[in-house]
Amino acid sequence: MIPPKYRQLTVSRPIYSEDLFKEEYEKVQRHHKTMLDHLKAYFSCSKQKAKSVALTLLPIASWLPAYRFKEWIVQDMISGVSTGLVSVLQGLGFALLASVPAGYGLYAAFYPILIYFFFGTSKHISVGPFPVLSLMVGAVVNNLVPTSINATDVTLNERRVTVASSVTFLVGIFQLGLGILQVGFIVIYLSQTLVSGFTCAAAVNVLISQLKFILGISIDSPSGPLSNIWVLRDIFTQLHKTNIADLVTSIIIMIVVFVVKELNDRYKAKLPVPIPIEVIMTIIACGVSYACDFENIYNVDVVGTVVEGYQAPVAPDFEVLKNSVMDAFSMAIVGFAIAFSVAKVYSIKHDYVIDGNQELIAFGLSNMFCGSFKGFAASTSLSRSAVQESTGGKTQLAGLISALMSMIVILWIGFLLYPLQKSVLASLIVINLKGMLMQLREVPYLYRKDKPDCVVWIVSFIASVLLGLDIGLAVALGIELITVFEQEGVKIFRCPSPIFFANIDFFREKLTAAVGFNPLRILRKRNKALRKLKKLLKKGELQVTSRGLVLANAVVLSESEDDLNPEELDKPVNCKDFPVEINWNDDLPANIQVPRIYLHSIVLDFSSVSFLDISALKGLKLFKEFIRIDVNIYVTGCDSYIIEKLEQCSFFDNEIKSSIFFLTIHDAMLHIQETHPQTTRVYCGVMILLPVLLF
Template sequence: MSGCSVGIMHLPQGMAYALLASLRPVFGLYSSLYPVLIYFIFGTSRHISIGTFAVISIMVGSVTERLAPDSNFMVNVTNGTGTVNIDERDAYRVQIACSLTVLAGIFQILLGIVRFGFVVTYLSEPLVRGYTTGSACHVCVSQLKYLFGVTPARFTGPLSLIYTLVDICRLLPQTKVPELVVSLVALTVLIVVKEINACYRKKLPLPIPIELIVIIAATITTHFGGLRSEYNIDVVGEIPTFIIISCSRLKPPRAPDATLFSEVVGDAFAVAIVGYAINISLGKTFALKHGYKVDSNQELVALGLSNTVGGFFQCYSVTSSLSRSLVQESTGGKTQVAGVISSVIVLVTVLKIGSLFEDLPKVTFSAFCTISQ
């Protein structure tokens, strides 16, 4: 039951957080599959849920957008304007994300070997809470452009969050009303049902899977209501299964582009440290609550192997998720077998039913990201 509950959460969160990483939603599903299986073998925490996470996704997205901006993939340029070759851009961003992920995983493995886990002693609870709160603000602001259907300029450096918010406010007259309506409806439903889950959590055998319900409802409404053709609502589009050769065999892993290592080495180290800090903080919390110990150095190695192996299968950097871990623990999960069951659900989605979500509006992912913070 715990694995099924977490697997249902993996689907919307994986696809939503992939957008934060400036990747196609399907890569969030891949990142919810392979790393989970690796952590099942090497991890020491019984309750945390490995997979996509908002903070890491934003860090990956900042790198992919910096090294592969839209301006580098313009075609049919006339008078300074043109169209973006989306397929070529997205393919290169995947290469960047995979190289970043593998390098971050290598850093984590090396740090685990040299017993760097002692640093967890200096990660105080106020520090972790402050960082999480700051990241939540970044996630919410980053999703406003999707909620209103506008395209603000990209800002970097100090106060970039404020500049982005000001630019979004400037563009509010250009709001796409259909996308705003869809996002408001999704937000309202998510908030109401999550409050119901919180109020009746002791009476419900498992939380109402509202994320999955919203995905199904939004997909059906968009497909049969013609929202994509009549109102030009941006949808997920094709969910390819190019990592699958057949139902019985997986495509061999592909080595990342090593020439990109020099450009992402600093970002990879930052991702490695932040990912580990989040992972060990949650692991220690659940271990203290349930009376067992987690090995801080082994957690570094386990997370590093999850990222390294995942990078070879077109996954991007992962760490533990607070919301999924809480569900895994509250629904009775006591070992990482729950994680294996959740990964099976993701695998079935990629293999068999992924194509059914092609008409899912992307704006619903923004609602998921906002609510999860």
């Protein structure tokens, strides 16, 4: 096939209203299902339906039978081993962020993958500890179990592990609940700009939290707003106590790892697998520390005894659950948003579909399971996922093999990590923050291209650094919603449900709330104002000049003049016998007050409205109230069945005409631009009306 010379599509057609469309095209009759047909279809059970439900809940049942063993097994094994080595080190390091003993990070690198293997829909993400979530868990741990309390190290660590695992369990409950409720769309409220600023701020928080390990000094870990400032203050006041052995080790580790990672990126096309420099440097550092007895000679802080074997599951601490609800909800949203974003990138690259709601369920179950076995919150790490994908991983079997690497360390070789300096783990964490910190480069670009987005990024970053990740996220969301603006003049309102007796009042309330005023009240106020103006004109107290209406004398209107028959007030405003045209958005004489309205058009998207009853038709007389105050109503995407029913029920009259119906929103908007030339660039606010049944 010869490609077209110019890759451009031009559509030229008339602007169709429903009336014009009917004139040109013949309607094709179709069969409408009865209520009994719908009930039969909904409650029917078949092999296909059962299979569809099973495949949705257990995605492994769809991809495992189609697994190409001979082609993929070697690649998955190489990818799993490579990812597993990185996962072990990140688990140990991120445990420091979570303020729990390093060995418990291995549980976080093991348990979540087992559950995600069965329930997840992404083939390439590496599930496990993530620095942002680990830091958020650590903030809760430091808040509920501060280092200043009087307790032995063993008791303190046990309490911290309990808090971390309980919070993780609650995170899983929130994610599972959101998945069951099918609200995976919630991540749309976290824009790419907000997530970028938030994760960059989280990287700064991680960097600050690791300085004490890199410098080898002992300070408290405060939590809450401005905690980073107090940490930096304590670090600078104790800078003279820096452990030289830790500092030198950290500098060497960071330089070597940075250089080799750059070489990996530059020559990734020529290397079969990236050089596992983190693993190599960890082994070397562990051996040097053991041979030179750094712990006793230089008094460095080491990993110490790593928990061996698996522990029995424990129930969450309900006191912790009660005190960490908001923190856990923030973690649930952030963890899912990051994981879904990464999964979406790889699904597009490798051309397969992921299910947001199923991902919520998978991560919810993973975190509940992990929390029950003393692990901490899991999401997906960008660096691990990149390793798993770049080394040839084809399915989550690579993830399962990476979990086996964690199992080997937990069961058999964990004791070898005893002399490993915590400064080594901190250095590896800091080096892996490069990608997140480099997001600072987005600020100049956003400033040039979109200043509101730039404001969102900067506020998200500053608030998260200064106020903490939980409060910072809330502030960033607030600023993001504030920066969403719309040009006055047009509102688009979408109703994705049938309209009938149970929700017609809800529809009217939401439409009124969306436009910001009650049209009937505006109509009554205008009729009252018109009556007053006519009286003043009749008495000669109001004169018509070239500047408009001018009072001849000071006039005080009595309250009795404000009385009118309610039925008269609800009629259209009749200005035909008035000598001048009244602009209701201008100042009126005699201090007559009428609310100003800058809205001239409302577009209702009825493409998902499949049913109307008599109660709904009566409720839709709200259209007439808007038309009477010069706000045009346009209905788009309406089913022909709905239009037929409106005609049968005599819905149309001299005010509500069939010409208000258009085929698409685009047709309606083009018509609005023709009738209101000033509407050259329209920012449309889409108000979504959820299908709520008010029983």
